Amino acid sequence: MRVALFVTCVNDAVYPATAIATVRLLERLGVEVDFPPGQTCCGQAQFNTGYRRETEPLVRRMGAVFEGYDHVVTPSGSCAAMVRENYPRIARKAAAEGRGTELGEIAGSLVPRVYELSEFLVDVLGVTDVGAYFPHTVTYHPSCHGLRTLGLGERPRRLLEAVKGLELRELPGAEECCGFGGTFALKNPDVSAAMGTDKADSALATGAEVLCGADSSCLMHLGGILRRRGDPLRPLHLAEILASTEAEPHS
The missing domain is CATH 3.40.50 (Rossmann fold)
Structure with a gap:
């Protein structure tokens, strides 16, 4: 299983400990985790602010950076939702405007492989007890x-x-x-x-x-x-x- 960590902007810039913890956790469960260094923003901020067309280059970048991985795991529900819910919308709009099917192909490949962390643990790895200890x-x-x-x-x-x-x-x-x-x-x-x-x-x-x-x-x-x-x-x-x-x- 080849898994990539999609770290997200907030974790990369402000909360790197969350990203490190995600890798530690997955590796403890026997998952080999890669961190593609070319990843940037998924485009959520632009999309939510109304700059829909400007989000398209980021969709292309995400598709290229995470190509070839079995799964893409992120410790962020909002970023996972951006890819899974909004990339297809962006692709449909581009196609409707006569700008081709490239974005649709990217979304079709990427969307099924993107998981929020708890989804990946429960649905893909099939675990709920991850061997954690936290006496609080x-x-x-x-x-x-x-x-x-x-x-x-x-x-x-x-x-x-x-x-x-x-x-x-x-x-x-x-x-x-x-x-x-x-x-x-x-x-x-x-x-x-x-x-x-x-x-x-x-x-x-x-x-x-x-x-x-x-x-x-x-x-x-x-x-x-x-x-x-x-x-x-x-x-x-x-x-x-x-x-x-x-x-x-x-x-």
Whole structure:
């Protein structure tokens, strides 16, 4: 099995520990992981802001960089959703405008091979107990793209429930958006901050030590609110919890 890590811009620039944890986890499970250095942005920010035509070169680049891999795994529901949901839309529009079928061929090849991390673990590798150890209380925030677009369902929770030493606490209003939404947070900062504050308050009410998520962008948004207020709750990506073991515990 030849697997490529699609690291995403946020993890590459801000949260490299999440990418490292993803590789550690997959390699522990016997997966050979490559990191294609030519990867860049998937185009989500451009697409969501309305620059649809400008996203097309990034679709081509993604197709070229990840060509030949059996699977492409990313620790980000939003970036996985961008490829799986929006690349076909971009391709259809290009074809409808008479600009050929190249993008459709790229999407047709790439889309079936792209997996969010919890999907890959549960659906492809067929595991929920990954041998993790994390002796802390945790509450889980299901990001909108994972919940509504990818339909991750209970996969992340099943993985967390199998972690030795971990106590999972229910998050009130778990299905409510945290308010980040990529460029939504830039265009509507007051609304975004209010939504994030509500989500942070709900997480704090659980009494958990750690707020877990499967998308670093949501954790960045909520972590900023928690840090500014001096709250003790610590945001942490799912990959970092699953990569933690008794021999190599998360610091």
